[in-house]
Amino acid sequence: MLEHKLLTERIDRINPLSIDDYLQAGGYEMLKKAIGMERIAIIEEIEKSKLRGRGGAAFPAHIKLMGIAKEEETVRYVVCNADEGEPGNFKDRYLMEHDPHQMIEGMVIAAYATRATKGYIYLRGEYDTAHSILSWTLDEARKHNYLGENILGSGFDFDIEIRSGAGSYVCGEEFALIESIEGKPGRTRVKPPFPTQVGLYGKPTLINNVETFSNFPHILRMGGEAFADIGTDSSSGTKLVSLSGNVANPGVYEVPFGVPIRDVIEKLGGGTADGRKIKMVQLGGASGPIIPEYMLDLTIDFDRFENFDSKTGAGAIIVMDERVDVFDVLKRIGEFFEHESCGKCTPCREGNLQLLKLVERFVERRASEKDLLNIETLSRVMHQTSLCGLGQSAPTAIFSTLQYFRDHYIDVIEHPQS
Amino acid sequence: MPNIKINGKPLTVEEGTTILEAAKANNIKIPTLCYYPDLDIKSDCRVCSVEIVGQKGLKTACSEPVWDGMEIRTNSPRVLNARKVLTELILANHDANCTACEKNMNCELQTLANTLGIDENRFENVLEERPLDTANPSITRNPNRCIKCGRCVDVCKNVQGIHVLDNMGRSNEMEITPAYGKYLSDQECTFCGQCSSVCPVASITEKDKSDEVWEALHDEDKHVIVQVAPAVRVSLGEEMGARPGAIVTEKMVSALRSLGFDRVFDTDFTADLTILEEGHELLERVKEGGTLPMFTSCCPGWISFAEQQYPELLDNLSTCKSPQQMFGSLAKTYYAKKEDIDPEKLHVVSVMPCTAKKYEASREEMRVDGENPDVDTVLTTRELGKMVRQMGIDFDELEPSSFDDPFGITSGAAAIFGASGGVMEAALRTVSEVVNEEPLKQLDFEDVRGLEGIKEAEVELGGNTVRVAVAHSLSNARKLAEEVKQGDSPYAFIEIMACPGGCIGGGGQPYNTTNATRQERIDATYRVDSRMEIRQSHKNPVITTLYEEYLEAPLGERSHKLLHTHYQKRN
Numbered sequence: 001m002l003e004h005k006l007l008t009e010r011i012d013r014i015n016p017l018s019i020d021d022y023l024q025a026g027g028y029e030m031l032k033k034a035i036g037m038e039r040i041a042i043i044e045e046i047e048k049s050k051l052r053g054r055g056g057a058a059f060p061a062h063i064k065l066m067g068i069a070k071e072e073e074t075v076r077y078v079v080c081n082a083d084e085g086e087p088g089n090f091k092d093r094y095l096m097e098h099d100p101h102q103m104i105e106g107m108v109i110a111a112y113a114t115r116a117t118k119g120y121i122y123l124r125g126e127y128d129t130a131h132s133i134l135s136w137t138l139d140e141a142r143k144h145n146y147l148g149e150n151i152l153g154s155g156f157d158f159d160i161e162i163r164s165g166a167g168s169y170v171c172g173e174e175f176a177l178i179e180s181i182e183g184k185p186g187r188t189r190v191k192p193p194f195p196t197q198v199g200l201y202g203k204p205t206l207i208n209n210v211e212t213f214s215n216f217p218h219i220l221r222m223g224g225e226a227f228a229d230i231g232t233d234s235s236s237g238t239k240l241v242s243l244s245g246n247v248a249n250p251g252v253y254e255v256p257f258g259v260p261i262r263d264v265i266e267k268l269g270g271g272t273a274d275g276r277k278i279k280m281v282q283l284g285g286a287s288g289p290i291i292p293e294y295m296l297d298l299t300i301d302f303d304r305f306e307n308f309d310s311k312t313g314a315g316a317i318i319v320m321d322e323r324v325d326v327f328d329v330l331k332r333i334g335e336f337f338e339h340e341s342c343g344k345c346t347p348c349r350e351g352n353l354q355l356l357k358l359v360e361r362f363v364e365r366r367a368s369e370k371d372l373l374n375i376e377t378l379s380r381v382m383h384q385t386s387l388c389g390l391g392q393s394a395p396t397a398i399f400s401t402l403q404y405f406r407d408h409y410i411d412v413i414e415h416p417q418s
Numbered sequence: 419m420p421n422i423k424i425n426g427k428p429l430t431v432e433e434g435t436t437i438l439e440a441a442k443a444n445n446i447k448i449p450t451l452c453y454y455p456d457l458d459i460k461s462d463c464r465v466c467s468v469e470i471v472g473q474k475g476l477k478t479a480c481s482e483p484v485w486d487g488m489e490i491r492t493n494s495p496r497v498l499n500a501r502k503v504l505t506e507l508i509l510a511n512h513d514a515n516c517t518a519c520e521k522n523m524n525c526e527l528q529t530l531a532n533t534l535g536i537d538e539n540r541f542e543n544v545l546e547e548r549p550l551d552t553a554n555p556s557i558t559r560n561p562n563r564c565i566k567c568g569r570c571v572d573v574c575k576n577v578q579g580i581h582v583l584d585n586m587g588r589s590n591e592m593e594i595t596p597a598y599g600k601y602l603s604d605q606e607c608t609f610c611g612q613c614s615s616v617c618p619v620a621s622i623t624e625k626d627k628s629d630e631v632w633e634a635l636h637d638e639d640k641h642v643i644v645q646v647a648p649a650v651r652v653s654l655g656e657e658m659g660a661r662p663g664a665i666v667t668e669k670m671v672s673a674l675r676s677l678g679f680d681r682v683f684d685t686d687f688t689a690d691l692t693i694l695e696e697g698h699e700l701l702e703r704v705k706e707g708g709t710l711p712m713f714t715s716c717c718p719g720w721i722s723f724a725e726q727q728y729p730e731l732l733d734n735l736s737t738c739k740s741p742q743q744m745f746g747s748l749a750k751t752y753y754a755k756k757e758d759i760d761p762e763k764l765h766v767v768s769v770m771p772c773t774a775k776k777y778e779a780s781r782e783e784m785r786v787d788g789e790n791p792d793v794d795t796v797l798t799t800r801e802l803g804k805m806v807r808q809m810g811i812d813f814d815e816l817e818p819s820s821f822d823d824p825f826g827i828t829s830g831a832a833a834i835f836g837a838s839g840g841v842m843e844a845a846l847r848t849v850s851e852v853v854n855e856e857p858l859k860q861l862d863f864e865d866v867r868g869l870e871g872i873k874e875a876e877v878e879l880g881g882n883t884v885r886v887a888v889a890h891s892l893s894n895a896r897k898l899a900e901e902v903k904q905g906d907s908p909y910a911f912i913e914i915m916a917c918p919g920g921c922i923g924g925g926g927q928p929y930n931t932t933n934a935t936r937q938e939r940i941d942a943t944y945r946v947d948s949r950m951e952i953r954q955s956h957k958n959p960v961i962t963t964l965y966e967e968y969l970e971a972p973l974g975e976r977s978h979k980l981l982h983t984h985y986q987k988r989n
């Protein structure tokens with residue numbers, strides 16, 4: 001079985017707007033269970049599950065939970081990162097539109113475990129449908145006292161508010177997101193301190209992705225160890241993949257970690273839509289690596305992604321066929337980052353424009369050896385010195401093509417347009 | 419205490435310090451651009467990037483705390499290459515025309531490029547030229563030279579609490595500009611110029627008036643006189659290469675003579691005069707039940723702030739003009755008459771630690787007979803330094819000389835005007851004696867001295883205990899103004915200086931002013947005072963003569979006309 005439906009199991013069986021459907025399918029039982037547990041035991045269960053963040057950075061979930069639980073400050077926040085601004089990703093939206101209570105239940109469990117007092121969902125501005133569904137869902141949860149004061153008689157108070165995103169990609173970065181909720185322009189802050197120490201309004205804050213929170217009820221249900229058995233050693237559980245580009249059946253698929261990328265494209269996606277040959281695939285989104293067809297037997301695994309020094313492995317797979325020119329793709333990516341940089345730090349503010357100019361020289365087939373050298377050097381410096389993940393990962397696609405499509409670069413240099 | 423290694427050298431450093439601090443404490447130089455002592459850590463320029471052994475990325479030394487066992491490389495090939503690339507990126511979006519730039523040879527970006535050995539830029543220049551912002555009477559902004567370090571935003575927003583400057587836009591179109599509007603002059607700028615003193619490049623500078631002064635000096639028809647503010651004598655030395663806090667009064671006077679000024683006078687003289695006028699005003703307000711607390715009015719940065727943000731408090735401001743303006747109006751009346759000079763041919767220059775004084779001199783009310791400005795041209799300490807260099811004067815080798823009469827005899831009370839708390843102390847030295855009708859036993863009022871943001875003191879005046887307060891920097895000023903506005907200020911008299919530390923930390927003072935250099939200049943200020951023969955303003959014999967010969971009495975009719983002013987709501 002290629003697919004492993006854990007988070008998407010109820011989808012199509014329940015009406016997302018019906019809390020009764022969710023309850024009948026076992027919903028909010030795990031919140032009840034959590035409330036009967038020692039707080040530390042909940043975090044320990046997450047630790048046993050080896051769950052890693054699904055928003056891109058793959059950070060172990062329990063470390064953040066524990067970090068906040070240890071803080072002395074009594075005002076704490078839980079924030080769900082539903083900004084999903086990375087091109088090629090749409091799995092968070094899928095979860096929110098089709099099984100919204102699952103994520104809410106996960107957030108309340110996390111809030112209970114960390115004694116958080118208030119929650120926010122930072123929702124991508126364009127997600128209107130998800131917005132209406134979530135508003136309705138929060139109301140329903142409140143009516144049933146899964147949210148609000150004295151939740152299920154436990155003495156624990158917690159409520160969630162939706163905040164609409166400011167429409168820029170960088171606002172998905174955790175500190176930019178915090179600034180944005182605080183009503184300021186979306187620009188990151190210097191770390192340390194980290195959000196778990198000094199986050200929203202200066203208070204300890206847990207920020208996790210939609211998919212990460214959605215996993216929490218399943219971990220409590222199955223037990224951490226059983227959850228850890230799914231997937232691979234380094235990456236436990238399942239991954240929602242947003243499959244797009246030239247594929248017959250684009251969409252969201254849930255697979256266990258360890259599945260070859262080729263299987264996802266061919267068996268689930270049905271190969272390319274028009275039968276053309278695949279040339280390359282971009283993994284993760286605009287900030288991810290581009291790999292050639294012959295590498296598609298690579299498995300979906302956080303550590304594999306890290307080989308490319310790429311942190312934002314949110315699970316997108318973008319398929320490109322033989323007609324697509326590498327430099328055209330790089331140019332589009334370059335334009336994206338040049339537009340989305342917040343402008344705060346030198347390497348990203350100035351570097352993205354310079355990188356784009358260098359890529360354009362390759363697109364127009366007027367590049368020299370020196371341009372190749374400069375593109376490599378600049379990419380490396382941007383990656384190593386940028387303040388936040390945006391600038392650090394902006395050159396990932398270039399890195400990977402310099403490695404796997406180097407002959408394309410050389411060809412331009414040796415055969416310039418006359 | 420953590421044990422670390424920097425470039426292989428084992429060091430034991432303070433717990434909780436950053437790599438930059440640890441390196442500095444051990445004389446290891448790490449270059450910086452956006453970092454500025456006493457301001458927030460911004461970590462934007464990334465130039466202080468260093469390598470931590472075992473980590474893939476680089477870390478910025480300004481923001482990264484040290485931990486036990488940390489091994490740092492500040493000059494590995496990877497680090498040096500990254501710094502070079504970063505600096506070239508900055509230069510590729512910069513109007514790098516160094517030889518035609520006021521910061522040439524005194525520019526942090528230029529120095530950085532030089533240290534890194536940049537002789538060619540691998541990147542294409544992408545600068546999109548933007549218009550200069552020159553309408554502000556004190557400050558000029560050249561956006562084409564801005565490197566987006568954020569220092570000016572930090573001082574304006576956090577130190578001054580004004581928030582005129584901010585980052586607008588994103589990506590490579592991000593600009594540091596006045597919020598909402600396009601030009602500084604359209605905004606609630608107080609002209610304090612603190613932004614210009616922290617700008618590492620020539621993007622925000624004082625509005626340079628040295629050419630206007632050269633022109634006057636070269637004009638045979640003009641009688642050109644100059645006055646020098648108290649704070650300049652403890653800072654000009656620094657501008658000329660001496661240690662912070664060097665006292666250079668007499669060389670400064672000689673330098674001004676060498677530049678060609680017909681007379682060199684001391685603003686300290688009118689500082690003494692201010693104390694007499696302002697002291698009597700305070701006493702009159704107390705006696706007649708006038709508006710209290712009374713605020714000092716010698717700082718035009720503070721006056722602008724009050725006019726823009728606290729119009730309801732304008733009656734609380736002393737009506738006294740600042741010493742600079744009192745000097746100008748006496749020069750064009752009393753002095754001109756005495757020396758038989760046509761006031762139209764008299765050109766009054768002042769050398770100030772201050773950019774706001776340029777604005778002050780341009781105000782409509784600051785004119786004798788409604789036309790002729792009290793003060794014609796205002797220079798900052800930095801501009802004077804520049805002129806001295808232009809003349810090829812070897813400052814160190816100058817023979818000392820003294821200020822000219824009649825505005826050259828001054829007191830220690832006037833000398834301390836330059837330090838925060840100085841005007842208050844000077845006033846108390848006079849007011850206490852006038853009210854209590856017996857000599858003051860203790861002339862030093864230590865409570866109002868120093869760098870603490872808000873200082874308080876209690877004094878006995880005619881059997882009553884009176885509370886006074888002193889604030890410096892406008893964010894501290896706001897706290898006291900807010901109290902007065904709410905009606906719960908416990909004070910009778912409040913001194914406010916817009917710049918941190920007072921005028922010794924003014925926006926026109928030598929670059930690289932930090933709290934440490936401020937303290938040196940403050941110490942020097944009190945040294946000047948302690949060495950003076952006369953240390954109270956009312957004991958200055960020339961002031962007595964001036965009242966006898968011309969002004970008659972403090973707050974008299976002539977004083978009123980020449981030495982006092984009025985305020986109005988602005989913006």
Ligand SMILES: Cc1cc2nc3c(=O)[nH]c(=O)nc-3n(C[C@H](O)[C@H](O)[C@H](O)COP(=O)(O)O)c2cc1C
Nearest residue numbers: 053054055081084085172173174208209212389390
């Ligand atoms: C430029 C940038 C954009 C990001 N956008 C998102 C996003 O849209 N959604 C998300 O969950 N995480 C995003 N992240 C990652 C977050 O910073 C953060 O690591 C994540 O929300 C943590 O949640 P997780 O541990 O559950 O993955 C982004 C990071 C960067 C640098």
Ligand code: SF4
Nearest residue numbers: 342344345348388391
């Ligand atoms: S890396 Fe880019 S997006 Fe991130 S802080 Fe720097 S300029 Fe802003």
Ligand code: SF4
Nearest residue numbers: 515516519525619620
């Ligand atoms: S600001 Fe500095 S680097 Fe720029 S032109 Fe002036 S001296 Fe040169």
Ligand code: SF4
Nearest residue numbers: 564565567568570617
């Ligand atoms: S104007 Fe000067 S201080 Fe302000 S950001 Fe630009 S370079 Fe920095």
Ligand code: SF4
Nearest residue numbers: 717719772917921924
């Ligand atoms: S404190 Fe002094 S230097 Fe600063 S604005 Fe006021 S008068 Fe000028």
